[in-house]
Amino acid sequence: MQSSIKTSAVEALRCGCALVPVLAGGKLTAGGTAIDKVLGGALSNALTGGDLAAKAGSTLMLYGQPRGVARVVLVALGDQANVTEKAFTDAARAALRAAGTLASTDVVSLLHEAEVAGRDLDWKLHTQVVVGRELAYRFDQMKSKPESTPFKPESLHLLVPRAGSAAAERAVARATALANGTDLAKDLGNLPGNVCTPTYLADTARKIAREFKLKVQVLERKQMEALKMGSLLSVAQGSEQPPKLIVLQYQGGPARQAPVALVGKGITFDTGGISLKPGAEMDEMKFDMCGAASVLGTLRAVAEMKLPVNVVGVIPACENMPSGRATRPGDIVTSMSGQTIEILNTDAEGRLILCDALTYVERFKPAAVIDIATLTGACVIALGAHNSGLFSNNDALADALLSAGRRTGDRCWRMPLDEEYQEQLKSPFADMANIGGRMAGSVTAACFLSRFTKAYDWAHLDIAGTAWRSGANKGSSGRPVPLLTGYLIDRAGG
Ligand code: BES
Ligand code: MN
Ligand code: ZN
Numbered sequence: 415m416q417s418s419i420k421t422s423a424v425e426a427l428r429c430g431c432a433l434v435p436v437l438a439g440g441k442l443t444a445g446g447t448a449i450d451k452v453l454g455g456a457l458s459n460a461l462t463g464g465d466l467a468a469k470a471g472s473t474l475m476l477y478g479q480p481r482g483v484a485r486v487v488l489v490a491l492g493d494q495a496n497v498t499e500k501a502f503t504d505a506a507r508a509a510l511r512a513a514g515t516l517a518s519t520d521v522v523s524l525l526h527e528a529e530v531a532g533r534d535l536d537w538k539l540h541t542q543v544v545v546g547r548e549l550a551y552r553f554d555q556m557k558s559k560p561e562s563t564p565f566k567p568e569s570l571h572l573l574v575p576r577a578g579s580a581a582a583e584r585a586v587a588r589a590t591a592l593a594n595g596t597d598l599a600k601d602l603g604n605l606p607g608n609v610c611t612p613t614y615l616a617d618t619a620r621k622i623a624r625e626f627k628l629k630v631q632v633l634e635r636k637q638m639e640a641l642k643m644g645s646l647l648s649v650a651q652g653s654e655q656p657p658k659l660i661v662l663q664y665q666g667g668p669a670r671q672a673p674v675a676l677v678g679k680g681i682t683f684d685t686g687g688i689s690l691k692p693g694a695e696m697d698e699m700k701f702d703m704c705g706a707a708s709v710l711g712t713l714r715a716v717a718e719m720k721l722p723v724n725v726v727g728v729i730p731a732c733e734n735m736p737s738g739r740a741t742r743p744g745d746i747v748t749s750m751s752g753q754t755i756e757i758l759n760t761d762a763e764g765r766l767i768l769c770d771a772l773t774y775v776e777r778f779k780p781a782a783v784i785d786i787a788t789l790t791g792a793c794v795i796a797l798g799a800h801n802s803g804l805f806s807n808n809d810a811l812a813d814a815l816l817s818a819g820r821r822t823g824d825r826c827w828r829m830p831l832d833e834e835y836q837e838q839l840k841s842p843f844a845d846m847a848n849i850g851g852r853m854a855g856s857v858t859a860a861c862f863l864s865r866f867t868k869a870y871d872w873a874h875l876d877i878a879g880t881a882w883r884s885g886a887n888k889g890s891s892g893r894p895v896p897l898l899t900g901y902l903i904d905r906a907g908g
Contacts, residue, residue: 430518443527470501543589595715596892602707603890607683612731626717633659650732652740657732672781673724679787680706680731687760704881792855803876805860818900
């Protein structure tokens with residue numbers, strides 16, 4: 415689905431389907447009223463007929479004129495005087511979904527004529543493009559022939575007045591770039607572990623680098639040994655797949671400006687290692703590289719937007735497998751930082767690969783470091799599927815991420831990092847253990863990481879509950895690409 419801005423007069427509009435918002439009390443906006451006039455009062459007749467429920471997201475389809483506006487989807491924005499972000503997003507999704515079942519391929523939307531409390535036109539355009547692309551997303555590449563029905567609308571035109579259309583064009587271009595980055599993250603997440611290996615992630619990084627002229631470097635096992643990344647390598651040693659440390663750099667800002675570093679957990683399959691996971695739902699551990707996927711997706715998005723910021727993405731990528739060469743519970747390893755770790759549970763491997771990557775990023779003198787990881791089942795229990803867990807050693811950085819999350823609808827919720835939790839990581843034999851017991855599992859995981867991030871402002875996003883959906887609609891969500899990209903847009907000055 416292609417999105418674009420259209421500036422033609424409503425009276426002269428020709429399209430397969432127009433999306434028209436209906437406000438509280440069955441009121442139409444200016445554009446809706448104009449279409450109603452052209453169609454001889456068909457819209458107001460339908461509204462008086464009472465077939466459109468007031469609830470946000472209710473829809474009603476009418477036929478217009480084959481040579482003009484051929485169809486209209488009326489969509490309710492709710493019966494409150496103030497349209498909320500959620501009501502608008504729900505309405506946009508419902509309207510586009512309704513349009514998606516029709517035979518027409520070109521859709522014109524007027525939904526953004528409705529006021530949304532606290533949000534501007536830019537946000538409303540952005541939301542529609544992103545929601546449309548979500549509905550259009552399919553993952554068919556592993557099927558011998560595609561069996562899902564494609565999303566019909568080929569183009570989504572957003573109708574705006576000619577004045578201000580340049581800003582609207584930019585909003586649509588940015589939303590499209592974000593959707594492209596999110597789709598990349600989804601594809602990587604959905605690919606199975608036998609395809610999406612550490613090598614595959616490295617090749618994907620090289621492809622993005624080629625297409626968008628970024629700098630890419632892939633460190634091999636030898637180089638990681640030279641850097642003394644004993645913790646990362648201890649996870650990789652049970653696998654036949656060679657580990658990769660992927661470094662992808664985007665320079666959109668002045669060369670001297672300190673970059674934001676994004677560090678993504680890239681476990682391409684997590685069996686648990688010798689501390690083997692139970693069999694049920696283990697297939698979902700192919701999603702254990704969704705942090706890495708979000709780093710690649712975000713870099714693709716900001717590079718396509720040409721955002722004036724510097725970003726360095728660092729991805730420690732390997733598999734967590736049991737084998738004769740795998741780490742045993744009780745083994746002690748030395749991290750790149752020099753700190754020693756007693757590995758009491760080989761299934762707590764994410765923190766073991768991240769800690770060395772977090773030490774490695776010090777060399778970029780980053781303005782801020784954000785790691786993204788499907789780190790703990792405990793975070794899924796704490797926050798479910800709606801909010802990612804946010805941990806940070808810096809309040810301003812945490813607030814910036816919270817705010818970007820609210821704006822993009824890709825929310826996170828701040829969790830504590832108090833000193834007291836650190837005690838759970840005590841080991842009688844090494845500087846620390848890699849697990850902290852049953853209590854506050856997502857907090858002790860973050861505490862473990864905090865021991866490697868003292869040199870800079872740092873935030874950790876635990877995306878174990880948000881990166882993919884389980885059950886009948888199993889699949890990667892592409893999160894938190896919208897949150898990270900939103901944060902970087904804010905850093906770039908909006
Ligand atoms: N990748 C998992 C975390 C995970 C589990 C995410 C289930 C989503 C759903 C991680 O590597 C892991 O296994 N964590 C352990 C840590 C524990 C051994 C301290 C966990 O959460 O059970
Ligand atoms: Mn694990
Ligand atoms: Zn894992």
